[in-house]
Amino acid sequence: MPQHNATEFIKKGEKEYLHHLSIDCVLFGYHDRHLKVLLLKWKDAEKWSLPGGFIRLDENLEQAATRILNERTGLDEIFLQQFQTFGEPGRSYRSKEDVAHLSTITNAAMGPDHWLLKRTVSIGYYAVTEYSKVNPQPDHLSDECTWCEIDAVPRLIFDHNLIFSEALKALRMQIYHQPIGYNLLPEKFTLPEIHDLYETILGKALDRRNFAKKIVSLGLIKKLNERKSIGAHRSPFLYKFDKRRYDKALREGMILAF
Missing domain, CATH: 1.10.10.10 (Winged helix-like DNA-binding domain superfamily/Winged helix DNA-binding domain)
Incomplete structure (x- = not known):
């Protein structure tokens, strides 16, 4: 995405989003006996993360999670499951190099009190979709959005590897109590x-x-x-x-x- 989009997001975020609270989405994709997860690559950096974002002042949690996934996938109707909250004090720590990089790609001066750099608690949601029908789109701060095999997930930023593993664990437990498959299989299947x-x-x-x-x-x-x-x-x-x-x-x- 163009730099001005990232800059606009930073400026608007000051007034339009809840600070200190975010949503991270673990979107699993299934197709032909393959299970993958959707990942974002940071703009101009070899850093990977889960798709996520902040909550607008006029949204509830499910609306925010649905919007975040819609922006990455174009999907309007997708079953979301909230599974855990992540709030360790140092989970959203950014190094000086990270701050400098973020300042560059957003064209914004970021001091230690900038809203985006403060401690953030994250609410985790997971969902499952048929990945061959999705055209992933990067967000304001990334230049790549792609599917990754669950056994090949790289080192992710912050505590996103933990969020991913906890989401997979939750999905596998929940599969015994809620049906899946409606959007993952053809209309008629064996x-x-x-x-x-x-x-x-x-x-x-x-x-x-x-x-x-x-x-x-x-x-x-x-x-x-x-x-x-x-x-x-x-x-x-x-x-x-x-x-x-x-x-x-x-x-x-x-x-x-x-």
């Missing part, structure tokens, strides 16, 4: 495809037969009178989500034990 989705996110093998029995018994998916041809003598039945039951399970929770 049982092996939804099985592969859960295996990939959980990072472990799941017994195919037991998984299929459990996922069907919950009533979240319904069998169609259609088959998918994937080769000689292989035509598994197609399924689709029951949107009403899926949304109810999303609101009220469920128990999914494999």
Whole structure:
């Protein structure tokens, strides 16, 4: 993004955003048995971070998190889950080199009392989407926004590696209580495809037969009178989500034990 956008953000932030409180988003992306996370690369520097931002004075937390992810992905409807708050005293420390770099790319003089340099507590949100449908966009302070395999996440700024690992842990725990998959799979899918989705996110093998029995018994998916041809003598039945039951399970929770 042009420098003047970053400069404008710094100036507007003084009056338009809550200070000392931010949101960091861990957006997981799934596609074809790959799980990735969205990362930002700092402008003119080899530093990486999670997408995040500050809360406007007229926003609630979920509105702010939705806006932040929308600005990075263009997605309007995405299920967000708040999972933890990060508030160690030194978590947002910036070195003299960081401050000098930030001053350069924003064209703003930054003394020790500048609002952007003060201690900040961060609220963590995670979400999952189908990453092949997303065109990531960098923010005011970065020049790259891209997907990274979860096993190849580099060293991130501040405590963002901790935020990422805690988000992954929360996602894997929550997957047993809330359904996923509606926006991650084709409208019509096979049982092996939804099985592969859960295996990939959980990072472990799941017994195919037991998984299929459990996922069907919950009533979240319904069998169609259609088959998918994937080769000689292989035509598994197609399924689709029951949107009403899926949304109810999303609101009220469920128990999914494999």
